[in-house]
Amino acid sequence: MDEHEQNYSEAKSEVKDKGNSDEDRDTLSHEELVEVTDTTLSELLGQDPLLGDLPQGVTLEEVGAQVALEQGQSMTIKILRGDGEEMAxxxxxxxxxxxDLKRAIRRHVELRLNRSKRSRTLSWRYVWRSHWLYHDAQKLKEDWAQLADYGIHNKSRVKFVKRLREKGVP
Incomplete structure (x- = not known):
């Protein structure tokens, strides 16, 4: 019996110990099944040399991004916030x-807020209207411009800078 089957049988025995009726003994509640699945996934990912450093409660998107990164299909960009915090x-x-970079920043921040159990809502429209992304003395103004056009590559650093109001522009 492998670890996964053992986890499942342990969860089933816990259900039996709770004194459920005969028909409920062979099934797990949704919450129990989610807990067993999360535990099993965490153990599996923790043992994997490539995926072992992913956080608890990892999403499918994060696993896919890590695999793409290891295969050389993706790149990591460091984002420096105004308070000195650095996000990868x-x-x-x-x-x-x-x-794509703006969407990745949004996903990163939202996942971090969810994991820290904060119920804060950010107005991303406000964030992008009041801040520029800045790399090598260039403002990343055009959403559809490729990162390579700005000289951004793997392990580049991009900063948030406050937008200043330009003269003659309302």
Whole structure:
């Protein structure tokens, strides 16, 4: 019996110990099944040399991004916030645009807020209207411009800078 079957039988025995009726003994509740699945996935990912450093409660998207990163299909970009915090986001290696980078930043921040159990809502429209992404003395103004056009490659650093109001522009 492998570890997964053992986890499942342990969960079933816990259900039996709770004194459920005969017909409920062979089934797990949704919450119990989710818990067993999460535990099993965490154990499996923890043993994998490539995926072992992923956080608890990892999403399918994060696993896919990590695999693409290991295969050289994606790149990591460091985002420096105004408060000095640094975030690492993953975007595709080929054809990635500024918009892809913005979406990756949004996913990273939302996942971090969810994991820290904060119920804070960010207005991303406000964030992008009040801040530029900045790399090598260039503002990343065009959402559809490719990151390579700005000289952004694997392990590049991009900063958030406050947008200043330009003269003559309302």
């Amino acid at each position: 986001v993953v975007v595709p290696q080929r054809g990635a645009t500024v918009l």
